[in-house]
């Protein structure tokens with residue numbers, strides 16, 4: 001606890017400011033004062049508003065976007081915990097784009113240390129690392145960093161507001177604040193006061209050092225809280241970006257060059273104009289937008305525009321792309337972030353196990369297709385609605401595209417119908433902004449068809465891995481993993497911020513180099529391919545690739561060693577990282593691993609430590625007359641401090657379903673430089689009857705107290721290897737290539 | 749010529765061509781955005797509404813053919829007046845991103861209307877046309893059982 005207070009004083013500052021009818025309390029971090037998003041005028045009081053108290057109740061400005069991961073509820077609970085308000089009195093909004101909201105958790109993720117080491121390291125403040133997101137204006141929701149970054153800030157905001165409100169009441173009563181207490185949004189003493197009536201006064205009474213609640217007294221943190229968005233999402237009243245509806249608006253759809261990055265040589269709008277309701281075809285340089293009086297007509301017309309597309313600068317088809325990726329093995333590795341012992345000496349002893357794995361490109365395919373609405377107002381300002389994971393970047397990209405300054409643009413970030421990393425690119429907002437500039441005064445909503453959403457995604461890269469290992473006396477003595485893939489991080493950052501970071505590319509080897517396996521000789525190399533297919537961050541990023549390679553291979557090694565694959569893993573992990581061993585041990589117990597398995601069924605285990613959270617999964621599969629069915633799944637995870645067990649359970653399950661969907665049928669392929677898959681019939685996620693029954697256990701041993709691992713992504717990486725390992729157990733067939741439905745028949 | 753629809757017990761007129769799918773008449777013509785667009789090809793179920801109590805994909809029903817009583821998520825229940833299915837959905841905290849849930853709830857409503865005590869197999873049968881990218885399936889199943897119990901108890 002003393003440690004927290006030290007962190008508090010050194011790293012955070014809280015300020016209060018009166019706002020209409022109430023007060024706002026904000027926290028910011030590090031040494032630099034970020035500009036205030038509420039009061040942009042020069043010389044204004046810098047304020048990073050997290051909590052606003054007025055007659056409406058308590059409004060928490062959540063700096064992280066809500067994509068379904070429950071982050072807004074968790075952040076609000078942190079504030080409510082300290083502020084002594086009833087849960088029903090709390091509302092949450094997503095903040096305006098501002099550098100003040102920079103994501104502290106994201107900075108931690110940019111280190112090249114393995115996660116499991118960071119979690120137990122004493123908190124050190126690396127000012128450079130913390131500054132990186134500010135430089136990039138990364139108000140990004142991703143990397144499972146939301147709750148991590150908010151843990152101190154949100155509680156401190158709540159606690160500071162509470163103490164300021166007490167100070168205001170104390171002044172009125174002529175007593176000392178510590179004679180007062182707070183409950184149900186009231187300060188209680190000889191007389192009691194609503195927070196709202198004290199708020200304006202309290203704004204100027206912010207104490208410099210406040211005490212955070214002792215964890216033993218927590219009422220909300222660690223408990224399953226009813227999600228604040230649940231009623232709206234169960235009644236059709238939640239307003240997603242695609243639901244933006246403004247009087248007099250027009251409806252548009254786009255068709256961009258499917259040979260990504262290629263030019264548009266010419267186009268003829270005439271065939272499209274024949275469709276009723278079409279108003280105009282707008283030239284977007286590398287594609288077109290059709291504007292109509294309803295979305296469907298626009299979507300029908302867009303494919304009718306006859307276009308002469310220029311070529312892309314990548315190979316024609318998937319086969320040629322894999323050839324390109326394979327050539328990357330010939331060059332020097334870009335990274336060797338793990339090189340324990342001497343693999344070369346050990347492997348020279350011979351008797352090797354070798355395997356090559358291949359995984360395809362993947363699309364995000366969020367349920368809500370990409371969309372954005374823009375409205376050029378008569379006063380020359382532009383208002384934009386777009387569910388996005390990077391508001392500052394999105395706003396600035398729109399500004400640059402239409403030649404306005406950023407202060408002329410208001411960007412709203414509505415709740416998102418899924419993100420999974422696929423709403424980081426500002427393209428939909430930029431295209432809507434450009435179309436809106438042609439329709440001054442009229443709002444235009446631009447909606448991608450599902451086909452366009454799939455053709456214009458930024459994909460999880462394809463990759464090849466070659467692993468070599470050695471077993472002696474039933475034990476693994478060496479492992480050398482080599483992967484080849486185009487870098488999603490470099491590809492995306494070059495596009496997003498015009499700069500691709502040099503040096504080792506962590507994103508292409510995470511989940512492989514950084515696992516807590518205590519092999520004496522353990523090397524992991526990343527080779528980068530120069531393929532220019534547009535890439536992005538896909539739920540769990542590189543972990544989704546390397547966990548499949550490493551965890552399949554560890555399984556192969558265990559079988560070669562004639563050892564139980566779960567016991568084999570435990571043995572390698574026990575000494576290295578106890579919380580990781582504990583999650584494996586937990587799934588072993590939950591799944592009854594050591595009891596005889598059911599005849600006719602197979603089981604697979606896999607593990608991955610990612611985003612600060614070790615996750616182990618056991619999956620059971622069974623053969624039925626209609627094909628292979630996934631029957632039961634057990635997940636054990638350890639995020640450190642489990643802030644909301646119900647949300648964690650939902651995320652762990654959902655993330656595993658996401659990973660299994662990809663493993664079973666997920667593949668984006670190319671022909672003639674264009675994505676072949678169109679819609680959910682040929683890029684088909686798992687359906688209700690195809691998913692197993694789940695059991696989730698949440699442990700809390702990981703890291704120092706106060707360590708909070710991510711929960712949105714770490715459930716994805718072990719899914720594919722757990723399935724491949726289970727299928728091996730069931731059929732005796734080791735499949736090293738995804739998707740698995742290319743080899744196995746699953747129930748339809 | 750405007751087309752008149754019977755939606756959630758009220759007549760509404762929409763001025764769009766008759767070949768436009770009902771989905772887009774609801775969303776773009778009437779601003780009723782609770783019904784969602786996911787695929788446009790009957791592959792996801794996000795656009796599910798009831799016509800005369802039967803679940804249909806509104807992306808596949810032409811406006812001109814949308815005769816009968818249409819029920820959308822807005823007509824099933826409101827935040828201050830929840831249907832038992834919606835209450836069960838909230839109790840089980842089903843939604844993640846929530847985008848598919850209007851369709852899931854409408855499909856479940858059709859199921860429970862004809863089969864008040866569905867088995868897991870019944871649920872598998874009827875709900876498999878409704879995709880959820882967030883993977884909320886286990887809670888959807890639990891909420892349907894719960895709603896069945898709630899409706900039985902009255």
Ligand code: FES
Nearest residue numbers: 787788790793807
């Ligand atoms: S939008 Fe109608 S089924 Fe997908």
Ligand code: FES
Nearest residue numbers: 845846880881882
């Ligand atoms: S809750 Fe997100 S798609 Fe179902």
